[in-house]
Amino acid sequence: MSYIPISEKDKKEMLARIGVESVADLFCCLPESIRLKELLDLPGPLSEPEILEYFEKRGKMNLYDRYLSFLGGGAYDHFIPAVVDYLSSRGEFVSPYTPYQPEVSQGTLQVIFEFQTLICQLTGLDIANASLYDGATGAAEAVLMANRIKNKKRLLVASSVNPEYRQVIYTYTRNLGLEVVEIPYDALGRVDRKGLDSALNSQTSVLLCQSPNYFGVVEDLKALGELAHNHDALLTVVISEPLSLGLLEAPGKLGADIVTGETQSFGLPLSYGGPYLGFMACKKEFVRQLPGRIAGQTVDTEGRRGFVLTLSTREQHIRREKATSNICTNQAHCALRATIYLETLGRQGLKKLAWLNLQKAAYALEKLTAIPGVRRKFGGPVFNEFVLEFPVDWSRISKKLEGKGILGGLALGKDYQGLEKCALITITEKHSREKIDRFAQVLEEVLK
Amino acid sequence: MINVIREPLIFEISSPGKSGFRLPALDVPEKLEILEGLPVREDIEGFPEVSETEITRHFTRLSQMNYCVDFGFYPLGSCTMKYNPKVNEKVAAMPGLAGVHPLAPEKLTQGNLELMKTMERLLCEITGMDAVSLQPAAGAHGELTGMMLIRAYHQAHGNPRKYVLIPDSAHGTNPSSAHICGYTVREIKSNERGTISLEDLEREMTDEVAALMVTNPNTLGVFESDICQIADIVHSKGGFVYMDGANLNALAGVIRPGDMKVDVLHLNLHKTFSTPHGGGGPGSGPVAVKKILEPYLPVPIIEEKDGQFYFNYNRPQSIGRVKSFYGQFLVVLKALAYLLALGPAGLREMTEIAVLNSNYIRKSLEGIYHLKYDSPTLHECVFSDKFQKEFGISNLDISKRLLDYGLHPPTMSFPLIVHGALMIEPTETESRRDLDLFIEAMKAIDREARENPELLRTAPHITYVRRLDEVQAARNPILRWEKK
Numbered sequence: 001m002s003y004i005p006i007s008e009k010d011k012k013e014m015l016a017r018i019g020v021e022s023v024a025d026l027f028c029c030l031p032e033s034i035r036l037k038e039l040l041d042l043p044g045p046l047s048e049p050e051i052l053e054y055f056e057k058r059g060k061m062n063l064y065d066r067y068l069s070f071l072g073g074g075a076y077d078h079f080i081p082a083v084v085d086y087l088s089s090r091g092e093f094v095s096p097y098t099p100y101q102p103e104v105s106q107g108t109l110q111v112i113f114e115f116q117t118l119i120c121q122l123t124g125l126d127i128a129n130a131s132l133y134d135g136a137t138g139a140a141e142a143v144l145m146a147n148r149i150k151n152k153k154r155l156l157v158a159s160s161v162n163p164e165y166r167q168v169i170y171t172y173t174r175n176l177g178l179e180v181v182e183i184p185y186d187a188l189g190r191v192d193r194k195g196l197d198s199a200l201n202s203q204t205s206v207l208l209c210q211s212p213n214y215f216g217v218v219e220d221l222k223a224l225g226e227l228a229h230n231h232d233a234l235l236t237v238v239i240s241e242p243l244s245l246g247l248l249e250a251p252g253k254l255g256a257d258i259v260t261g262e263t264q265s266f267g268l269p270l271s272y273g274g275p276y277l278g279f280m281a282c283k284k285e286f287v288r289q290l291p292g293r294i295a296g297q298t299v300d301t302e303g304r305r306g307f308v309l310t311l312s313t314r315e316q317h318i319r320r321e322k323a324t325s326n327i328c329t330n331q332a333h334c335a336l337r338a339t340i341y342l343e344t345l346g347r348q349g350l351k352k353l354a355w356l357n358l359q360k361a362a363y364a365l366e367k368l369t370a371i372p373g374v375r376r377k378f379g380g381p382v383f384n385e386f387v388l389e390f391p392v393d394w395s396r397i398s399k400k401l402e403g404k405g406i407l408g409g410l411a412l413g414k415d416y417q418g419l420e421k422c423a424l425i426t427i428t429e430k431h432s433r434e435k436i437d438r439f440a441q442v443l444e445e446v447l448k
Numbered sequence: 449m450i451n452v453i454r455e456p457l458i459f460e461i462s463s464p465g466k467s468g469f470r471l472p473a474l475d476v477p478e479k480l481e482i483l484e485g486l487p488v489r490e491d492i493e494g495f496p497e498v499s500e501t502e503i504t505r506h507f508t509r510l511s512q513m514n515y516c517v518d519f520g521f522y523p524l525g526s527c528t529m530k531y532n533p534k535v536n537e538k539v540a541a542m543p544g545l546a547g548v549h550p551l552a553p554e555k556l557t558q559g560n561l562e563l564m565k566t567m568e569r570l571l572c573e574i575t576g577m578d579a580v581s582l583q584p585a586a587g588a589h590g591e592l593t594g595m596m597l598i599r600a601y602h603q604a605h606g607n608p609r610k611y612v613l614i615p616d617s618a619h620g621t622n623p624s625s626a627h628i629c630g631y632t633v634r635e636i637k638s639n640e641r642g643t644i645s646l647e648d649l650e651r652e653m654t655d656e657v658a659a660l661m662v663t664n665p666n667t668l669g670v671f672e673s674d675i676c677q678i679a680d681i682v683h684s685k686g687g688f689v690y691m692d693g694a695n696l697n698a699l700a701g702v703i704r705p706g707d708m709k710v711d712v713l714h715l716n717l718h719k720t721f722s723t724p725h726g727g728g729g730p731g732s733g734p735v736a737v738k739k740i741l742e743p744y745l746p747v748p749i750i751e752e753k754d755g756q757f758y759f760n761y762n763r764p765q766s767i768g769r770v771k772s773f774y775g776q777f778l779v780v781l782k783a784l785a786y787l788l789a790l791g792p793a794g795l796r797e798m799t800e801i802a803v804l805n806s807n808y809i810r811k812s813l814e815g816i817y818h819l820k821y822d823s824p825t826l827h828e829c830v831f832s833d834k835f836q837k838e839f840g841i842s843n844l845d846i847s848k849r850l851l852d853y854g855l856h857p858p859t860m861s862f863p864l865i866v867h868g869a870l871m872i873e874p875t876e877t878e879s880r881r882d883l884d885l886f887i888e889a890m891k892a893i894d895r896e897a898r899e900n901p902e903l904l905r906t907a908p909h910i911t912y913v914r915r916l917d918e919v920q921a922a923r924n925p926i927l928r929w930e931k932k
Contacts, residue, residue, distance in 0.1 A: 002794055002797065003876075004798070004876050005877065005880075006801050006876070010879075010880040013880075014805075017808060018808060019811070023801075023803070023804055026800075026807055027703075028824065029826075030673070031675075034707040036701065040701055041573055042570055042574070042787065044787065044789065044791030045794050046791070051539065051788055051789060052538065054788060055539045055545065055563075055781070056542065058544075058559035058562060058563050059545050061558045061562065062544055062558065062559040063555075063558075064547070064552045064556045064557060065547060065548075069549060075773070083468065083500060083503055086504075087507040087508070089537065090507075090511045091516055091517075092518070092519070093507075093727060094516075094518070095518045095519075096514050096522075096725060097529060097727070100861070101857055103848070103912065104851055104856065104908075104911055105513075105515065105727075106510070106912050107510040107511050107513040108514055108727040110457065111507075111510060113927075113928070114457060117494075121492055121495050122492065122495075127927050133586065133589060133771060134585070134772050134773075136769070136771055165772065167769040168768070168770060171767055171770055172628070174768075175596065175628075175629050218485075218486055218487070221487070245489075246492065248486060248489060249488060270547055271550075272550050272773070272774070273773025274550075274773055275729075275776045275777075275778060287927070293728065296925050297921070298918065298920050299916070300914040300915060300916050300917070304454070311922055311925060317862065323624045326588040326628055328621050329586040329718065329730075329731040330729045331728075332727040332728030332730075333726025336726070340507060342495075343458050343498060344500065345468065345469050346469075347491070347492050349469050350495065351492065353471060359474055359476055363476035363479075381482075383486075410551055433475040436476075
């Protein structure tokens with residue numbers, strides 16, 4: 001299949017105007033010796049029906065949808081309202097580029113402005129950007145941003161932050177002479193205060209913690225913020241389940257200076273990991289250090305309100321090596337989906353959805369811990385994820401559960417020493433009472 | 449542009465009590481005691497409350513304010529704004545592919561793993577490289593990853609080195625990525641042909657230089673014909689050649705970066721491989737390497753054993769992760785569907801027509817607009833506003849006037865070596881009619897510049913909003929809506 005609307009006749013006439021004999025003449029500047037003499041070894045061409053068949057076949061090779069899944073840990077399965085796909089698939093949203101010509105991009109720019117506003121409202125902070133790649137790179141950008149603001153080389157990262165987020169932070173900070181120190185978790189599953197206290201010093205730029213953290217436990221942000229600020233360090237919070245913000249107090253109101261994270265929960269399918277949607281918000285005074293694109297309000301020559309990309313002197317296309325980040329193309333279309341999702345659910349819907357998740361998770365926790373041998377690992381309060389501990393290694397239990405069509409949870413042993421008998425279980429509004437009851441029933445059988 | 453009613457912000461049409469989505473009732477007993485110890489918010493102040501009708505109208509109207517590739521010609525240089533095939537959207541929406549949790553056991557996701565592995569193989573074949581990582585999320589992310597690979601190699605061999613050489617015509621993400629990798633940027637001057645000066649390179653290339661970052665063809669659309677010699681100079685001092693693959697639409701199927709002695713490059717699936725730009729992403733920036741850098745690739749890599757695919761995390765020399773999970777999977781699917789549709793002959797034709805279309809425009813506008821460099825160009829060409837400047841007209845004015853002709857302007861913000869640049873990349877998915885419309889509009893604008901410059905200075909006239917005050921936006925930033 002070809003998407004080329006140039007006919008042979010067109011080609012001849014165009015070559016004549018250019019003044020060459022053939023298309024090959026246009027490539028004369030390429031070294032002859034390495035020009036390809038044959039076509040590449042590639043499959044195709046396939047017709048449209050054949051393309052669909054090709055991918056449907058691979059879809060059938062995936063067996064995931066045959067299982068009842070309680071997997072979370074940074075990717076969450078929520079309902080997506082029909083309007084999200086419908087409206088976001090409009091060609092006017094799918095096919096433009098970055099709104100560098102604002103006069104013909106007011107749709108994109110206004111959506112970004114609304115997205116930024118929604119993120120500010122959820123996080124309780126003043127300014128948000130137009131998106132980052134995902135929660136993990138958001139966490140990395142956030143610690144780099146804190147380092148630029150405070151100009152101190154020590155970065156504290158809670159070990160209860162998602163392991164993949166921490167890995168990305170290491171990759172980003174390794175080459176810049178920065179010191180990353182991990183703070184352990186306590187028996188409640190929260191940042192260990194003693195550990196934090198001894199790690200904080202005058203050389204610390206930032207404490208990065210996640211809330212709810214990787215164990216599903218909600219941190220005491222107010223206390224952590226006070227400790228950090230006492231040492232002239234910033235409190236940065238990364239959030240991987242932003243639905244929690246429909247219920248929990250805005251981190252900005254609890255002392256967070258920067259809030260970043262993942263917004264896949266807001267209208268993006270599981271997508272086997274991507275594209276997802278990173279966000280970042282900060283206090284007003286840090287705006288010049290915020291990475292990424294930002295849309296701002298202004299007026300046109302006739303006094304009409306309009307929106308433009310602004311504060312571009314932070315960015316790579318102006319500042320080049322002095323830019324706050326190298327990010328250019330971000331996740332704009334995903335941010336559009338999140339914006340439609342959040343505006344569709346609205347204030348009532350988001351609060352109710354968070355409530356459903358909270359209550360169902362509490363119900364699941366109660367039912368599962370009623371099974372002999374199963375105990376709640378961490379006492380700290382949770383939202384829609386929690387860690388359970390079992391009498392034997394989780395890997396043995398999960399195998400048996402898989403045999404019964406259930407993906408019961410995520411293993412923690414590979415990332416956390418001592419948690420080999422534990423699993424992270426996630427509940428969303430998609431888990432009906434029947435499904436949770438079935439999980440409990442099967443788990444009980446398996447443990448016998 | 450359709451002149452519609454001014455579309456308010458959603459917060460301005462919100463009114464209490466409405467919601468656009470009904471949720472099922474809670475089917476478990478409600479317990480209030482679980483709120484103990486949780487910092488519960490009182491409310492989400494200012495959060496909108498609208499019905500589904502209002503949502504649909506709001507976003508439909510907003511969409512109509514956007515120019516887009518589905519609407520018309522979009523010749524942004526170095527962005528490759530080609531047509532986005534619709535079957536690709538259908539593929540990426542298949543629940544069997546898109547509904548899979550990334551942490552599901554690999555034996556349950558063999559379809560997805562096979563698709564990724566296939567894409568890796570096709571990209572190796574197209575680029576002439578040995579291994580690919582699909583993990584980076586965009587071109588700039590791929591650049592950063594590539595530079596990290598280079599640094600990891602040098603570090604493992606005793607000295608990470610200090611500098612990276614970058615031509616003055618480069619895209620801004622190049623120096624930015626090098627900087628984040630801990631390198632200091634040294635600029636290489638372009639010669640009178642617009643290409644890398646070999647003398648400058650010889651002088652600057654020392655054993656403290658980790659790499660040269662080169663775009664080929666460069667941002668002028670000019671092919672670096674000396675690329676093999678350039679690579680030899682860099683390699684002779686133990687450095688690597690990094691290629692910014694943004695302009696691959698000029699090369700794919702005709703020549704391979706691997707054969708040009710490139711060691712590592714990134715690709716932009718949202719450029720060469722037709723995935724939609726979405727108003728600013730998501731893109732995808734896979735990185736392709738020669739064997740020498742393969743051990744450092746981001747983790748995990750996909751391996752195959754006894755017909756089963758699995759993720760291999762046991763990679764002691766890897767730079768680690770640059771992103772969570774595996775990359776922009778749905779974007780990769782769209783690009784793969786595109787390659788399958790094209791086949792090998794279609795890929796070559798894509799490149800040939802991209803170059804034909806660009807040269808057609810170049811020939812048609814030569815003499816009317818100033819061309820700083822005489823050199824042959826491939827898939828894009830860069831004019832400047834030099835002739836029109838004599839009448840007080842800049843590239844900005846020309847661009848804004850193009851909007852009145854129902855066309856999207858070319859790129860203006862780079863390359864820095866051409867003042868008043870107009871970087872035009874038509875791509876291969878434009879018809880002769882659309883090319884001619886653009887050419888005629890540009891000719892008309894040149895006439896207007898001479899006869900009626902004020903018309904250009906006050907352009908655009910028929911768009912949804914007129915020229916916007918960007919100075920005010922930066923001076924008094926209003927970056928969110930707030931209740932009065």
